[in-house]
Amino acid sequence: TLSRPRVLQYGKMPLSQLDAELAQAYDVHILSQQADPQRFLAEHGAQFEYVVTSAAMGLPAHVVDALPNLKFVSSFGVGFDALDKDALLHRGARVGYTPGVLDDCVADLAFALLLDATRGLSESDRFVRRGNWSQGRFGIRTRASGKRLGIFGMGRIGSTVARRASGFDMEVAYHNRRPVEGSPHQYQPSLLELAGWADILVITAAGGEGTRHLVNAEVLAALGPQGFLVNVARGSVVDEAALADALTNHRIAGAGLDVFEDEPRPLPALLALDNVVLAPHIASGTHETRRAMADLVLHNLQQYITTGRPAAEVPWSAAQ
Numbered sequence: 001t002l003s004r005p006r007v008l009q010y011g012k013m014p015l016s017q018l019d020a021e022l023a024q025a026y027d028v029h030i031l032s033q034q035a036d037p038q039r040f041l042a043e044h045g046a047q048f049e050y051v052v053t054s055a056a057m058g059l060p061a062h063v064v065d066a067l068p069n070l071k072f073v074s075s076f077g078v079g080f081d082a083l084d085k086d087a088l089l090h091r092g093a094r095v096g097y098t099p100g101v102l103d104d105c106v107a108d109l110a111f112a113l114l115l116d117a118t119r120g121l122s123e124s125d126r127f128v129r130r131g132n133w134s135q136g137r138f139g140i141r142t143r144a145s146g147k148r149l150g151i152f153g154m155g156r157i158g159s160t161v162a163r164r165a166s167g168f169d170m171e172v173a174y175h176n177r178r179p180v181e182g183s184p185h186q187y188q189p190s191l192l193e194l195a196g197w198a199d200i201l202v203i204t205a206a207g208g209e210g211t212r213h214l215v216n217a218e219v220l221a222a223l224g225p226q227g228f229l230v231n232v233a234r235g236s237v238v239d240e241a242a243l244a245d246a247l248t249n250h251r252i253a254g255a256g257l258d259v260f261e262d263e264p265r266p267l268p269a270l271l272a273l274d275n276v277v278l279a280p281h282i283a284s285g286t287h288e289t290r291r292a293m294a295d296l297v298l299h300n301l302q303q304y305i306t307t308g309r310p311a312a313e314v315p316w317s318a319a320q
């Protein structure tokens with residue numbers, strides 16, 4: 001009889017059924033539930049070849065370093081900026097992730113935030129609940145349809161946002177490290193030029209050092225007092241203090257944010273503002289999408305164990 005492969009699960013997964021499904025198929029040890037995780041790693045780290053984690057939890061170097069026999073990491077999510085690339089490459093470990101299956105829901109939430117920010121929907125909900133309606137009208141807002149939509153990061157999610165935009169009669173332009181071949185949309189050679197062109201700037205670029213704080217005070221000034229920012233990518237792409245400052249001083253009109261520099265702690269200055277809509281990193285958080293992501297986490301792990309190749313592998317891992 002074959003014993004179930006041993007798996008180190010870094011923490012609870014973003015779909016609770018997945019915790020149970022992993023525990024059924026594998027001999028799972030959850031690191032965050034150990035009385036002393038550091039000591040557990042020191043004593044048992046060498047027993048693990050497989051790790052399961054999520055994009056949000058990531059995998060820090062000190063954990064990778066404590067797993068001398070690590071072969072494969074199956075990560076729940078499309079972002080891999082929180083997985084320590086250098087430590088994993090040094091270890092020669094491969095990494096599976098879940099691209100593609102969340103594009104629709106992330107693009108849907110980008111539009112939800114876009115519509116909410118431009119129309120003041122969340123603010124209007126507070127207005128009604130507080131009983132303000134009987135004292136006067138809610139202020140008129142900005143039209144969303146027909147506007148210029150700038151997309152920073154024209155990958156799978158960015159192009160799904162662009163498809164949504166056509167239904168709103170929007171003009172779309174984008175900035176990306178390089179122009180996307182065959183894209184029907186106008187390429188802007190810099191983020192600054194994109195921000196200057198756009199009425200609404202949506203961020204769908206990958207996180208990590210390469211994009212850190214690219215949306216800064218200068219980019220926000222270019223977006224301008226009538227402009228809106230939507231971020232469904234990573235908080236690190238935006239200088240959050242500069243954004244709070246721009247919102248406070250009306251150098252941009254409004255924003256919709258699903259991601260923050262230090263989750264789960266949005267900058268306190270943002271909490272006091274009515275011209276920003278805040279969501280707690282929920283873009284992929286639907287039953288349908290989280291189920292599809294969980295299936296791919298399981299599939300990647302099983303494929304790696306049986307064939308040595310996951311179904312979907314992060315680019316720098318596949319390039320090894």
Ligand code: 8YV
Binds near residue numbers: 057102
């Ligand atoms: C998830 C995400 O919420 O896919 C990503 O990169 O950030 C989100 O889809 C996250 O993986 C949950 O931990």
